Amino acid sequence: MSALPHEIDSYAPPRVATPTHVGQGVTPLPLPPRHSPPRRAARFWHSRAAAVLMATLSIAGVLLFWQLATHYKLDAYIRFNNIPTPAQVLEKVVEVNQSPKFATNIGISVRRILLGFLVATVLGVGLGVVIGRYRIVRALAMPALEVFRPIPAIAWVPMSIMLWPDNEVSIVFITFLGAFFPILLNTVHGVEAIDPVLLRAARTLGAGEASLLRHVVLPGALPHIFTGLAVGMGVAWVSLIAAEMISGQFGIGYFTWEAYSLISYAEIALGMITIGVLGLLCSGAIRLLARLAMPWQTHSQGAR
Amino acid sequence: MDMPVASQGRVDVRDLHIRFHTKGQEVEAVRAANVHVRPGEFVSLIGPSGCGKSTLLNAVAGFIEPSDGQVLLDGQRVTGPGSDRGVVFQQYSLFPWMTVRANVEFGLRMKGVSASERQAQARTLLGLAGLLSFENHYPDQLSGGMKQRVGIVRALATSPQVLLMDEPFGALDSQTRVVMQEILTNMWQRLRISVLFITHDIEEAVFLSDRIYVMTARPGRIKAELDVPLPRPRTPAMTSAPEFAAMVRQIKGLIREESIAAMGGELSEGGLAGLCTEVGPQGVGHLV
Numbered sequence: 001m002s003a004l005p006h007e008i009d010s011y012a013p014p015r016v017a018t019p020t021h022v023g024q025g026v027t028p029l030p031l032p033p034r035h036s037p038p039r040r041a042a043r044f045w046h047s048r049a050a051a052v053l054m055a056t057l058s059i060a061g062v063l064l065f066w067q068l069a070t071h072y073k074l075d076a077y078i079r080f081n082n083i084p085t086p087a088q089v090l091e092k093v094v095e096v097n098q099s100p101k102f103a104t105n106i107g108i109s110v111r112r113i114l115l116g117f118l119v120a121t122v123l124g125v126g127l128g129v130v131i132g133r134y135r136i137v138r139a140l141a142m143p144a145l146e147v148f149r150p151i152p153a154i155a156w157v158p159m160s161i162m163l164w165p166d167n168e169v170s171i172v173f174i175t176f177l178g179a180f181f182p183i184l185l186n187t188v189h190g191v192e193a194i195d196p197v198l199l200r201a202a203r204t205l206g207a208g209e210a211s212l213l214r215h216v217v218l219p220g221a222l223p224h225i226f227t228g229l230a231v232g233m234g235v236a237w238v239s240l241i242a243a244e245m246i247s248g249q250f251g252i253g254y255f256t257w258e259a260y261s262l263i264s265y266a267e268i269a270l271g272m273i274t275i276g277v278l279g280l281l282c283s284g285a286i287r288l289l290a291r292l293a294m295p296w297q298t299h300s301q302g303a304r
Numbered sequence: 305m306d307m308p309v310a311s312q313g314r315v316d317v318r319d320l321h322i323r324f325h326t327k328g329q330e331v332e333a334v335r336a337a338n339v340h341v342r343p344g345e346f347v348s349l350i351g352p353s354g355c356g357k358s359t360l361l362n363a364v365a366g367f368i369e370p371s372d373g374q375v376l377l378d379g380q381r382v383t384g385p386g387s388d389r390g391v392v393f394q395q396y397s398l399f400p401w402m403t404v405r406a407n408v409e410f411g412l413r414m415k416g417v418s419a420s421e422r423q424a425q426a427r428t429l430l431g432l433a434g435l436l437s438f439e440n441h442y443p444d445q446l447s448g449g450m451k452q453r454v455g456i457v458r459a460l461a462t463s464p465q466v467l468l469m470d471e472p473f474g475a476l477d478s479q480t481r482v483v484m485q486e487i488l489t490n491m492w493q494r495l496r497i498s499v500l501f502i503t504h505d506i507e508e509a510v511f512l513s514d515r516i517y518v519m520t521a522r523p524g525r526i527k528a529e530l531d532v533p534l535p536r537p538r539t540p541a542m543t544s545a546p547e548f549a550a551m552v553r554q555i556k557g558l559i560r561e562e563s564i565a566a567m568g569g570e571l572s573e574g575g576l577a578g579l580c581t582e583v584g585p586q587g588v589g590h591l592v
Contacts, residue, residue: 200367201397205411205462206387215410219401296401296442 084266089273092266102255106274109240109252112168113282116175117236124180124232125225128187133217138188145184153178153239157246171243171251178239179232186231190224191217223297226290233286237279252278313465313498314378315341315364321372322359332523333359336373339517339526341466341498348501348509348516350555352563356524357502361470364500365391377465387411390459394471396451398443404454405430405439411462429457432491449480453487460491466498473508482540485511489538506555510548511538518558521566528558 063086068074070085084092096102131138153174160170194217202216244253256271291298317339324331333356341347349357362368364375366385375382377389385391398407408426417425430436433453443451452472459467473481489512492499503509509516510532518528533547542548 195395195397197393197395197397198399200365200385201391201393201399202410203385204365204387204389204391205458206414207410208414211414216399219399222401294401296444 082265084269088266089269092270096267096270105250105252105255106278108250109244110278112172112175112240112251113236113278116172116240117179117233119172120176120179120183120232120236121229124183124228125187128184128225128228129191129213129217129221131184132188132191132221133213145181149181149185153235154242154246157243160243161247167247167249171240171248174243175236175240179236182231182235183225183228186224186228187221190221190228193224194220222294226286226294229286229290230283233282234279237275237282241275312378313341313343314376315339315466315498315500316376316379317360317364317373318376319373320360320363320370320375322356322363322368323371334363335523335525337519337524337526339500341500343498344496346492346499346501346512346514348503348513349519350503350506350509350516350559351519351524351527352521352559352566353504354566355519355521355562357519358470360519360524361468361500361502364466365389365468387415387462388465390462390464390467392452392455392459392467392469392472394474396443396448396455396475398451398454398458400443403440403442404435404446407443407454408458408461410458415462426461429461430454432494433457433487447480448476449484452476452484456488456491460495460497464497466500469499469501471502471504473505474503481505481508486540488512493537506552506559507543510534510551510555511543516555518555519562521562527562530555 066083067086069080070083074080127141131141156174156177157170160173161167164170164173198216198220199212202212207215240251241253241256244251245257248254248257252271252274256268256275259265259267259271317337320334320337320339321332322334324333337360339347339349339360349360351357359368363370364377364382366382366389382389398404399410402410405423405426408429409422412422412425427436427439430439433456435450435453435457438446438450443454446454452475455472456467456469473484476484485508492512501509501512511534513532516530516532517526518530519525520527530551532551534542534545
């Protein structure tokens with residue numbers, strides 16, 4: 001017996017229309033029982049306004065600690081003596097934006113991420129669907145992929161520099177590698193997790209293999225694919241920053257490492273914060289895409 | 305929508321054997337089964353759980369290849385699944401990522417029917433099932449009974465010759481189940497499509513069917529074939545008719561023997577009676 005999602009309990013259809021052709025003696029379908037309305041306080045803490053308030057408090061707390069720790073030069077094993085204050089970092093934001101260098105560094109990092117991630121998505125999803133669906137492909141491809149999977153993308157840096165004709169391509173390749181495996185493995189898992197009865201249903205409705213892939217396998221695996229994209233985006237940033245720090249010219253990772261070499265403390269902090277904000281924006285973009293691509297999910301599981 | 309012609313939709317299962325190989329062992333699921341559905345007829349297949357009735361239906365649907373014997377649809381050998389046989393599954397099997405209407409349109413889309421034509425046909429069928437106001441809902445927003453009505457409508461949308469239903473109401477609560485049976489019998493009355501219906505619910509089989517096959521415990525064989533003497537169209541009042549009760553009693557007797565056999569172990573008629581023996585304070589010692 002299949003378990004119904006719990007939302008069904010609280011969902012009461014307005015009224016079940018009696019089918020026009022049904023004869024006498026048909027009673028409307030029984031309505032599920034309604035839950036008592038949640039208490040007002042509980043409702044507030046679940047509301048959007050409360051979420052925004054909590055988020056503001058959370059970030060304000062971090063800033064406050066940073067300000068106090070740097071102002072009083074906190075030195076208790078962990079040392080804040082050389083750490084710049086929030087105000088110094090803010091000054092730096094204004095300073096670096098007087099030349100286009102900083103914005104160029106950001107632009108280059110974003111372009112590397114987008115390129116590497118896009119290639120990883122196309123190859124990861126494409127290969128993942130094929131591996132998940134066809135046992136022969138799986139048996140043939142997975143052993144080779146399993147050999148490469150445990151090697152962190154950063155470990156590829158020296159090899160990558162030798163492999164590719166120029167530095168830029170090798171950094172994009174590192175970024176691609178970081179994103180590729182999470183996307184691939186989640187796609188494979190998503191394809192395998194599809195309820196076989198849906199495949200049977202589609203075949204009795206006349207779907208051939210191509211239609212099956214497009215209309216059943218791909219949308220059925222989509223929730224797992226987006227999990228892979230979210231994880232992959234995180235790993236892509238880790239790999240990119242490491243690659244930029246080691247081999248780079250340009251990029252926000254390079255900017256941060258250069259700041260360390262030049263002992264520019266405020267720029268180190270600025271680089272870190274910028275990386276954090278960029279990562280946040282990227283994962284936010286993926287969440288947004290997921291919501292747009294899977295409208296049925298917002299009904300069944302709330303916003304992911 | 306063009307009505308299915310009642311001269312089509314004949315199902316002949318001839319001397320069907322189905323054997324599975326699992327872990328080096330051969331399991332015989334169906335043995336020498338002969339089942340026939342005449343055009344426009346409603347036929348049920350009933351038996352104890354695990355008797356191979358779903359396996360038989362899967363062979364008609366084309367999901368399983370017969371080990372021996374034949375499955376014919378209008379004289380043509382069945383070689384795989386196809387839209388000439390609509391299937392309704394117990395687990396609803398609606399595509400969660402498609403709206404109700406997109407689910408119903410799916411079969412027509414696979415046939416290459418134009419979008420406007422698809423929409424018109426889907427809306428007509430949804431109207432018949434009283435679901436038009438839910439056409440833009442997703443399956444997860446529907447109750448079990450509504451999901452299964454969509455499942456039936458989706459299977460009918462491609463105008464199949466025969467409807468194969470595998471315990472379609474098995475997951476529903478008993479009240480919803482009764483209503484669904486009435487909806488189904490009314491739809492069938494209008495469409496006059498051949499139906500092969502799998503169930504383990506005796507009342508359900510008697511209420512819906514023209515003819516009932518009773519299957520034995522595994523390996524599934526046809527134990528009896530019974531005509532249902534109730535007139536058409538069927539109404540809920542008929543379930544209290546003496547013919548109805550007599551038929552249910554008769555099938556119950558036939559299935560009881562098989563259920564006991566299917567449960568295995570040392571259970572027998574005599575053994576079951578022994579289970580009712582009152583045990584006094586002295587314990588069970590004196591029984592041995």
